Amino acid sequence: MYSYPDFKLLKHRVILYISISSIFMTFFMWLFCFLVFNTVNRSEQLYYYFFILVLFLIVFIGLGIFGLFKLLKPIEKIMISHFQNLDLIIDEKSAKVEKYYSDFLYEKEKSFRYINIVGVILLSLDAQYKVKMINKKGASVLGYSESEIIGKNWFENFVYTDDIDSFINNIQYNNTKVENAVFESHIINNSGVKRIINWTVVYLGSDNKNDDEYILSGEDITERKNLEDQYRQAQKMESIGRLAGGVAHDFNNLLTIIIGNTDILLSEVEKETDLYRDLESIGKAATRAASLTDQLLAFSRKQILKPQVFNVNQSIVNVIKMISRLIGENITIETHLSDDIKKIKADKGQFEQILLNLAVNSRDAMPTGGKIVISSKNIHIDSYYCRNYSDARPGQFVCISFSDSGLGISESVQKNIFEPFYTTKDIGKGTGLGLSVVYGIVKQHEGWINVRSKQGEGTTFNIYLPILFEDRDDSMIIEENMDKYIGSGETILFVEDEEDIRKIIPTILIKKGYNTLIASNIIEGQSIFEKKSKKIDLIITDVVLPDGTGIEMVKKIEANYKNIKVIFSSGYVADTKEINEMTEKGYFFIQKPYSVIELLKLIKLQFISNK
Known part of the structure; x- marks a missing residue:
């Protein structure tokens, strides 16, 4: 160079x-x-x-x-x-x-x-809040293509109206702060469905305010929030169930005393007198009160089941006649029942109670008439489905759908619809226990129930019950075709911690031909049985006792003595599994409160049963 x-x-x-x-x-x-x-x-x-x-x-x-x-x-x-x-x-x-x-x-x-592969929403907004860039995840959540989103005002087109002001405040607050803004808001997708997004915002300022830019990263937490809500709801329902069960236990003991005393007085008072009619009124009121506690126990999932194997289609067909009488002529019933429906093992009476309660609920939702559709099908539940429903679990189930064309249920009501005593009806027109009983029965059968509804579009309840894979029939029951229930001098050991019940029931049994031995706890009961085992023909024991449970006492006795006969009773059972195991052995259970005739029938049935 x-x-x-x-x-x-x-x-x-x-x-x-x-x-x-x-x-x-x-x-x-x-x-x-x-x-x-x-x-x-x-x-x-x-x-x-x-x-x-x-x-x-x-x-x-x-x-x-x-x-x-x-x-x-x-x-x-x-x-x-x-x-x-x-x-x-x-x-x-x-x-x-x-x-x-x-x-x-x-x-x-x-x-x-990188932007498109990440599992979060990424987008940028200019100073006028128009979308400059959005990744595929963001477009997918919104339900639009990227070209349909870019250039549009973010708040006018995609943010839930009630959240716009707080959203803008959050990103503007970020302008003067070193740290990034983190907050939650709702967006509306192409289908009009709200999605809950957890946002992080980065502000990119410049000397010219018109060149300002906001970078937003958002995580769709809708499913997580739904699961959290469902979990909280399940916890609340569990707490209410325990409370309801505890109330039912104490209430049933009181009702047992009232009904027992009323039965004694009725047997001693002449008919056609004012006193007799008054006593009858007391007895009827106590019986109605007992039905309320039964519903509380059904909700708390502490009823004693009588499971049997059956085909749900047959039960649906059988109960439709009763439903028709309940709902009136202006409501039609339509069924879509799968031909290859699998059998389930459940309490048939309680299953039919589910259908009846749902029918009453649908009837009240269609005051001017409409249509009920009942369908059944076999269904496989996978883990993906379970992500959206906290009560669900994977496996094979029978799904019973109960739909109506009624008024529909708002989202706010759906959150509380299965709670006991929750009702939207006028005072005096409903107890608020119908759907809570359905919920309790389904849960006790290891299933779950969900509701889909929109106001003005009707309601669908979906019930999922586990399929039985053993091909056997448990529907055999002992007939109670006895003409009289008076004893023949048999000896009954009566174990009960409630003093008034401990006085009333033995008195009635003695009058009806039985000898009675009385104990107030497990120690007394075991001691009496060991001393007089040869004379004792039947044990009637409360499940909940001060020093343990009647079940524990019976297990200790049956370890040394064979062929004993037992009737358990309780106003509330915390663990129904043990009671169900006892009933499968041939022991009987009677729910408090019970009438004299109910107890006498069960005693006679125990004596004639093949144990």
Whole structure:
């Protein structure tokens, strides 16, 4: 490469060449003129002057051109060298630019891939809150294509109206803070469904406020929130169930005393008297109160089941006649029952109670008439489904759907619909226990129930009960076709911690032909049985006793004595599993409060049963 001193030397050469050429030209021209002027006359000198001038110019210009050509030859080489070097520099720079551009495109593509592969919503908003960019996850959650979202105002088109102000406040608050804003809000997707999003916002400020930008990262937590709500609801229902069961236990003990005393008095008072009618009214009121506690126990899932294997389709067909009488002529019933429905093992009476309670609920939702549709099908539940329903579990189930074309149920009511005593009906038109009983029965059978409803579009209850894989029939029951229930001097050990019940029931049993031995706890009961085991024909024991449970007492007794007969009773059982195990052995259970005739029937049935 040539430097600046090279060009300076070249300039000096050009000046030197021109000076020498001028000297030589001047000398030759003087010599030529001297010779000419001495040989020609004066008339011809003008012609020669002109000729000499032209010749001088031609020679001078020719020498100049020749000299310049000779002098420019090195310049040509210099310029060629410079251009070649310039080409190399340009090629080198171009290669670098191309590489930088290629790397830029690669990094940009990689960034877009990262943006689209992440499982969260990513979007950017300009200063006017218009969407500049959104990734595939965000577009998927919203239910639009990316091109349909970009350029639109975020708040006017995609944010739930009630959340707009708080959303804007959160991102504007972030403008003056170092930390990023984190908050929750609702967005509306293409189907009009609200989704709950947990947002993190980064503010990218600039000197020109019009160039401000907000980068938002959002996690769709709708399913998680739903599960949390369902879990809280399940906990609340469990707490209410325990409370209801405890109340039912104490209440049933009181009702047992009332009903027992009423039965004694009725047997001693003449009929057709005012006192007899008053006692009958007391007995009927106590019976109605007992039905309420039964419903509380059904909700708390502490009823004693009488499970049997049966086909739900047959039960649905059988109960439709009762439903028809309940709902009236302005409501039609339609069934869609699967031909290959699997059998279940459940309490048939309680299953039918589910259908009756749902029918009453549907009837009240269709005051001007409508249609009920009952359907059944076998269904496989997978883990994905269970993510949306906290009560659900994977496996094979029978699904019974109960739909109506009624008024529908609002979202706020759906949250509390299975709680006991919760009702939207007018005072005096409902107890609020119908659906809570359904919930309790289904849960006690290890199933679950959910509701789908929109106001004005009707309601559907879906009940899921586990399929029975053992092909056997437990529907055999002992007939109670006995004409009388009077005892023949049999001895009954009666174990009860409630003092009033401990007085009333033995008194009644003695009057009905039985001998009684009385104990108030497990220790007394065991001691009496060991002393008089040969004389004792039957044990009637409360389940809940001060020093343990009647079940524990019976297990200790049956370890040493075979073929004992037992009737358990309770107003509330915390663990129904043990009672069910006892009933499967052939022991009986009677729910408090019970009437004298119910107890006498069960005693007689125990004596004639094949244990």
